[in-house]
Amino acid sequence: MPHIQLGNLKFHYQQCGPVGAPDVVLIHGVTGNLAVWMLSGLMAKLGKQFRVTAYDMRGHGYSDTPAEHYTSADMAADFAALHSELNLKPALVMGHSFGASVALHAAQDYPHLVQGAVLSDPFIPALHHLQANPKRWLGFRAYKKNAATAGMAIAGNLWNLHDMLQQAANLSPRKKKMFIERAGEATLNRLVRLAGTSCGKDVADQAGLTIDSIPDITTPCVCLHGEFSPFLPMCLKLIELLPNCEKDVVPKAQHFAFEENPTDFIDRVERNFCGMVGFEPTAPSIPLDHARHNVMTDTPSGRVRL
Numbered sequence: 001m002p003h004i005q006l007g008n009l010k011f012h013y014q015q016c017g018p019v020g021a022p023d024v025v026l027i028h029g030v031t032g033n034l035a036v037w038m039l040s041g042l043m044a045k046l047g048k049q050f051r052v053t054a055y056d057m058r059g060h061g062y063s064d065t066p067a068e069h070y071t072s073a074d075m076a077a078d079f080a081a082l083h084s085e086l087n088l089k090p091a092l093v094m095g096h097s098f099g100a101s102v103a104l105h106a107a108q109d110y111p112h113l114v115q116g117a118v119l120s121d122p123f124i125p126a127l128h129h130l131q132a133n134p135k136r137w138l139g140f141r142a143y144k145k146n147a148a149t150a151g152m153a154i155a156g157n158l159w160n161l162h163d164m165l166q167q168a169a170n171l172s173p174r175k176k177k178m179f180i181e182r183a184g185e186a187t188l189n190r191l192v193r194l195a196g197t198s199c200g201k202d203v204a205d206q207a208g209l210t211i212d213s214i215p216d217i218t219t220p221c222v223c224l225h226g227e228f229s230p231f232l233p234m235c236l237k238l239i240e241l242l243p244n245c246e247k248d249v250v251p252k253a254q255h256f257a258f259e260e261n262p263t264d265f266i267d268r269v270e271r272n273f274c275g276m277v278g279f280e281p282t283a284p285s286i287p288l289d290h291a292r293h294n295v296m297t298d299t300p301s302g303r304v305r306l
Helices: 035-039 042-046 072-085 098-109 125-131 140-149 161-169 173-183 185-195 232-241 262-277
Strands: 003-006 009-016 023-027 051-055 091-096 114-120 221-226 245-250
Touching (some): 009 072, 023 042, 023 072, 035 042, 042 051, 042 262, 072 098, 091 098, 091 262, 098 114, 125 232, 140 173, 173 185, 221 232, 221 262, 232 245, 245 262
Parallel strands (some): 023 051, 023 091, 091 114
Antiparallel strands (some): 003 009
């Protein structure tokens, strides 16, 4: 299991693909880990033409868990350190959810390291006000119901990660059993691990990636969102703000397209990266035998009211 020392922290990473090919870096979202890129088939798909690096962010997977410094600026600095230590070329970067905020922050603070970016269902703290009313997402009621079956209470603020982490860390024995039955012990452990850090509060911090600074980012970007994404208002605003940004949509998906519609997701990521470097995409992917649904957003219809 490869690790790399960046400052006083160890980071777990995985690589595949031909040495010397254009570099791609994959950044997962908060409470996730790099395994999602393997399970979805994305690493294998991109590894046919690109040198792919995926890593566990601080506090996630098999990387170290410091007590603080979890803003997108902190994690963009981690990306830059990893980029340097692995001697990567200017990279194509794909980030999901808060990982997309990290990717965009890296494009702002380290533009020489980011050749292009795919922002998958981005959660951008500076655009948080656009999500003030989560009830605009028609999947919100189902999300609250799913959370209740896992012993968690969603009181109207879908985006309060700090509250969610603290709830997970303080579940009663009965609710802890409910959570494990609904979402699994591994999921609970990931939340409890982060509850002891500043992560829940830090991910709400703009940390220098502001609504005024975003238009200055000229890196070629694609905003790739699920057809029924709860983050659709943020996605549309980001496309408006970024001067060099295109839109792409994963059909039949909400926030976790790599689980909800992995075949379309990985083909669209590959196609967008190929377009940025002048490659031809490989053959279309064969659909997986089964879809991996996210237990909290698995709803019959997740359409968003605009």
